[in-house]
Amino acid sequence: MKIDPTSSKDLSAQIADAIREEIVAGRLIVDQRLPSESELADYFDVSRPTVREALKRLAAQSLIRTQRGATGGAFVNRLRFEDAYDQQVTTASLLLSMNAVSFDVACEARYALERACAPLSAARRTPDHLATMRAEIHRQGQPGLTDEAFCASDVTFHRALVDGAGNKVLSYQLAGAVEAMQPLMNMITFTARSREEIIALHTKIADAIEAGNADATESALNALETYTRELAHSVVTARASKTKEKTA
């Protein structure tokens, strides 16, 4: 575990990299205590603030947790799926918004991933997952529901579908894709008319899942993808013509 004082990188970044490497390689294991900040400062021959900056970097990635007091210190953190979700969602959202990812590309990715879950979910979903899906469909049909609430319900519905596959790794991977889409989805304000259609397609999906029919689930998802993309295009077209009107 060494650092290079002549490198162009920050010392704190180098120290963080060195410790991260130890964790990834398994030489520092879960719940193991790191040396105290003073000891690390001595070891790397830097000051305590510099060590602290390095530890904060690791903490930002949930790789360590710190505890105060006599038996306190920095401990290797067991990275939980729940912790990773948030980071995944934040990262995926920013990737989409900062790289001008088009609605089509994001939508295609999302439904491709979701279709990957469909057969598993049709086979394994518990009554709980199905109940969640039905409940959200019901909520989506209620009049007076705001666009934001409709979108949130949509996310919950799709997450239930994904979680129904009963594979935590899949759920983790999909969380980012589904939730990061929400801001983009919000650009399409759901009219009463399009909600009706979406609810019908959601019902089709839930029925297929309930029947354990993988093919039907997949084709229902296909229909939903097609409809969503058409909707987006019509919104974009409508906006474009409106802009033209104004500039004319």
Next chain:
Amino acid sequence: MKIDPTSSKDLSAQIADAIREEIVAGRLIVDQRLPSESELADYFDVSRPTVREALKRLAAQSLIRTQRGATGGAFVNRLRFEDAYDQQVTTASLLLSMNAVSFDVACEARYALERACAPLSAARRTPDHLATMRAEIHRQGQPGLTDEAFCASDVTFHRALVDGAGNKVLSYQLAGAVEAMQPLMNMITFTARSREEIIALHTKIADAIEAGNADATESALNALETYTRELAHSVVTARASKTKEKTA
């Protein structure tokens, strides 16, 4: 943008959260300069080291970059797919190793995701992608190839398959799943015999992709998944009986 000095959380964590929120909400945009460390310290009524710890947290997530000198400072960073890959791979690897995710679960997720790319890749892959796949298959057939090199080549092959879909979001999501599997795959040391079979299946996949045949690609991937899992089981069983022998 406020912090609560009575909160149990670190001040630096609160400040990082506050700034992150500004970035995610789009109130701080790409390449915008943040106030200097001293100004932030004044604003949040904390010391400069505390502000610095907060900024290092954000830097660890690639949300900001810093620059020294007269016109330097912290700038909102454009999160690139390449930057996100590494974090995604690290996070996914640790999730698998720290949560005792079984080979079966990880394998299932990986191939489910990969099948999601298959139809798109069959339709859109460029000659480049195909050439990469063929080259890796050839490499895998060479005698004297180490297990590590074979695994690395396997990863490259599958990444070419995924990238062939021509969807950056999909590639990003799958990078973690595919690469994080490598340590688990390494547990199955590939014998000369199993390599033969895997190469045959890889060839089947490449042929299907070249022919633009989505169904054939999918079934070839299915065959590969089945074979991989059988291989893993046989290895586990063999190890178990060996252990029994020793203890007996």
Next chain:
DNA sequence: AGACATTAAAATGCCAGACAATTAAAAAAG
């Protein structure tokens, strides 16, 4: 006036030392 060297200013990077807050263990008191 223009080119080059010097200086100044602003910002981050880093350090030393200190004190506060927290926590658990050790010691003392009952």
Next chain:
DNA sequence: CTTTTTTAATTGTCTGGCATTTTAATGTCT
């Protein structure tokens, strides 16, 4: 033996400073 007090270790935070880097401004010479 139980409860209370003390002590020690550790992280959290602050103050103040110096080093380094980079740009802009200034001055100087041709």
